[in-house]
Amino acid sequence: MHAGVSVTDVRGVGGGRGLVVTAPGGLARDTRFLSLPLHVLVTPHVFAALRERADASLPRPVNDLDALALWIGSERARGASARYAPYVECLPRDGADTAFRWSDDELAARLRDAEARRAALAMREDVARRAAALADPLAATYAVDVSLVQSRVFSAAALSKASGVWVTSPALVPLADMMNLAPPPRNATADCRTNDASTRFDCFALCDLAFGAELLAPLAGVSAHADAHARRDFVWAHYGFESKV
Secondary structure (H helix, E strand, O other): OOOOEEEOOOOOOOOOOOEEEOOOOOEOOOOEEEEEEHHHOEOHHHHHHHHHHOOOOOOOOOOHHHHHHHHHHHHHHHHHHOOOHHHHHHOOOOOOOOHHHOOHHHHHHHOOOHHHHHHHHHHHHHHHHHHHOOOOOHHHHHHHHHHHHHHHOEEEEEEOOOOOOEEEEEEEOOOHHHOEEOOOOOOOOEEEEEOOOOOEEEEEEOOOEOOOOEEEEOOOOOOOOOOHHHHHHHHHHHHOOOOOO
């Protein structure tokens, strides 16, 4: 990580996260402030490999989000012996404040769009159903682990050596996922992508940033929602931002 960037609890109450510019002169646009080898990214393939090589008793995932949530739970259960123990240990134990964990009253008060509320309720039911099908300790923390994936997941590309085709996958990215997302109307100030050689995952400043500025990653996954309010509320439903209008 760039010497001029630090991890900061931006909420000020413990358990928060944020990457903040600490270089006295700030960061210039296009500065690479984080560079990670691709092999440290956690994709659904990492969980598949864990099932195959270490623990065949782990449940078969139903989708990519499920795989990543199950990976968090299984690594946590393995404790200090887990390969990613330091990373999992730093994740908030109470999860993220994503919409499927809100009460009915909170959904009515915090989300204006009916479609977004229905999506959150449907996900609440899906998560509860999936947790009921699991055994402890995975079942006990499943909702927490899904919320962590929702609030931290990136889309990462890698060049397949076998086919020569670029393949995109959801991924948990240590350190990069300490960035908060940029809810409207705020603009993203940073973005991340795989380098052309498909060897590293790099994060860059999107604009000149002064000392004390927070690095905010762009939102993703909302382009299918045409209506502006639905698009906005879909973002809040899936990433936990609160609607004020």
